[in-house]
Each structure stands twice: as structure tokens, then as C-alpha cells.
Amino acid sequence: MHDCWFWALLLVVLLGACRTQRAGTNLQSQARHHQHGSANEYMSQTAFEALVKRFDDPKRDQWQQPDRVIESLGPLQGLTVADVGAGTGYFSLRLAPLAGRVVALDIDPRFTDLIARRADSLGLTNLETRITPADRLALQDAEADLIFLVNVYHHIENRGHYFRTARAGLKPGGRLVIVDFKKGELPHGPPDRFKLSPEQVAEELAAAGWQPLAVDTSRLPYQYIVAAQ
Secondary structure, eight states, X not given: OHHHHHHHHXXXXXXXXXXXXXXXXXXXXHHHHSOTTOHHHHHHTSOHHHHHHHHTXXXXXXXXXXXXXXXXXXXXXXXXXXXXXXXXXXXXXXXXXXXXXXXXXXSOHHHHHHHHHHHHHHTOTTEEEEEOXXXXXXXXXXXXXXXXXXXXGGGOSSHHHHHHHXXXXXEEEEEEEEEEEOSSOOSSSSOGGGOOOHHHHHHHHHHTTOOEEEEESSSSSSEEEEXXX
């Protein structure tokens, strides 16, 4: 009888140790992608429903000026556009009628599911959703003509590695276009401590092997546009 109790107790201890180890591993994994004080940690504290409401706020059109952003991309007919960090599909759903194909990528499956439902309701058969890891871009080799990031660049924590490997997903002659917030205490965008200047973005891209093509700081009131190849 005592032996039975001994083995039962040992099993409980071992199971508890396994659970503790798994929990520690999960926390370490989350910490790698949500460093203390990072923009990702800041956003992760916001409920999903609140993020959807923020991204879909009708007033966003006034300051985001999506038509001017899309106009800056040039003709998109027949091109494959990778919308990275697509969120609720704010840009993906606008780009699909203009492009040959749109791949909407996000790390959160709740967002990709939401975009897929919205694309179906609009009859957008050329819009594909895809979950992407936080540390690399889930594109096939030479898949996209344009890699497009809006309000996302400052969330990427290991940008050197991320954008060095992202080049593989771009077709020869393709472009990378980044739209992000100007520095300063502005009425829209993240806290200033998370923002990066367009000069820093261009320097980081050059260090990752990209050739900066243009920096536009005048088209949008609160954001800049950096294009690279």
C-alpha cells in the first residue's frame, strides 16, 4: 500500500514539474517577441475588440488618408501585394480591387479570420489571408511584387534579421514600402518613445541589404513613407 502511495505522489510531482517547464517555455517564447517596454507589449495590453474598434474607426480615414497612401504605390494592376500586419484589413480590402492579388499577413489568427470573412462578404476572390510569425515574413520565394507595411515597422523587434530574410519573398525589381508615424507628440499614433524617424528606417533597411528609393514626409500629415528595393 505504501508503495502505491509513493508512486502516486511521484507521478503528481513529475506532472507538476512538466507543467511548470512548459509554462516557463511559453513565457520565454512570449518574452522574445514582446520585449519589456516594446510597442508589442504596449499593444498586447489592449483587448482584441478594442483594437478592432480602433483600426476600423471611421475617423481614421481623415488622418490616415488611405487614398493618398495607395496613390503613392503607383499602378498595382496584375501585381501581388503582401500587406504585412494587415489587422482588420483596412488596406487589404482597399487594395484587392486594384491589384492582381493581395496576401494579408498578420501574427494574430483572429485578424486573419476577420479579414477572410470580410473578403468573402465583398466577393474578393483575389485576397488571401495568412498567419505570419513575429520573427520572419511568411512569403514564398519571389512571391510578392510589393511588400507593404502600414503602422507596423515600429512593432518589429529584430528588424535587421526580419528585413534581411524578407528580401527572399520579393520578386526581382519588386519594392518594399513602409508607412509609419512621424516623431513627436501627435494626436494619432503610438507614444513617441516607440516611434522611429524616417532617416533611421532608411539606415536600418540599407544595413539589411535594401536600397532606399525615396523618403516622403510631406504627403501625409502624421506619417512618412519610405520606399526601398
